[in-house]
Amino acid sequence: MQPGTPEEAWREDCAPRRVLEVFATKWTSMILHTLHARHGGNARTGVLQRSLPGISKKMLIQTLRELEASGLVQRHVHDRVPPAVDYTLTPLGALMVQPIELVYDWARANANALDQLEPRPTSRRR
């Protein structure tokens, strides 16, 4: 290790930072958790949307496509009219759900303590 280099530096490509990126996109964690928790890893588009109050159709589809591209989710099209599509977690997706569940469970367990947390002045995200 170089002198001056922190022993525990957050290297730009370190594992924790890669996981943080999953949390960084607004709906990602919620979609993965919903897929995992409510539907045995399988849910149709409409069900997902109803499970996530406030999400727009655009953000839902867009996030799902990104998750698909990252290999976390698989998309299944059923050849019917009207169209039916569902999404399942891939093995990698099931893995990535683990830290999400850790956070989710922790938040549930500490819900009351979290009331002390004042929202940031600006209040929202991008």
Added chain:
Amino acid sequence: MQPGTPEEAWREDCAPRRVLEVFATKWTSMILHTLHARHGGNARTGVLQRSLPGISKKMLIQTLRELEASGLVQRHVHDRVPPAVDYTLTPLGALMVQPIELVYDWARANANALDQLEPRPTSRRR
């Protein structure tokens, strides 16, 4: 529970979502973790900056101020020349570090599996 209402909906103000907001701001988790892990909950500005490769001075100060406003961090000014300032975790900050450590430790333990994770096409975050 109403018909059609998802049993496990992500209410807009639910505890998990409030925690997710902490993760949403890019440097928040890394600062809190660094404060917790490397310095016994106490570090000076310069040390923090050197611990976070890629952070700009602006983002460091700005994020620290937001953490202070949220009651997660306390700022201590030492009356000297040149100036010396350090930051410590508040009890609430120490609490919020918990889920961060969960994620961090999980990421470390699964670092190799995370190599399969392809970065999103757009690649970055907010």
Added chain:
DNA sequence: CAGAATCCTTAAAGATACTG
């Protein structure tokens, strides 16, 4: 129902320069 295609707004993040 699922989704594609646009357009738009804003805030997050960064770059740079200056100060006590």
Added chain:
DNA sequence: CAGTATCTTTAAGGATTCTG
């Protein structure tokens, strides 16, 4: 060393409309 003060960029997130 710690911290302002600007300015700029970019993309995240949303709203709306249209289609098979």
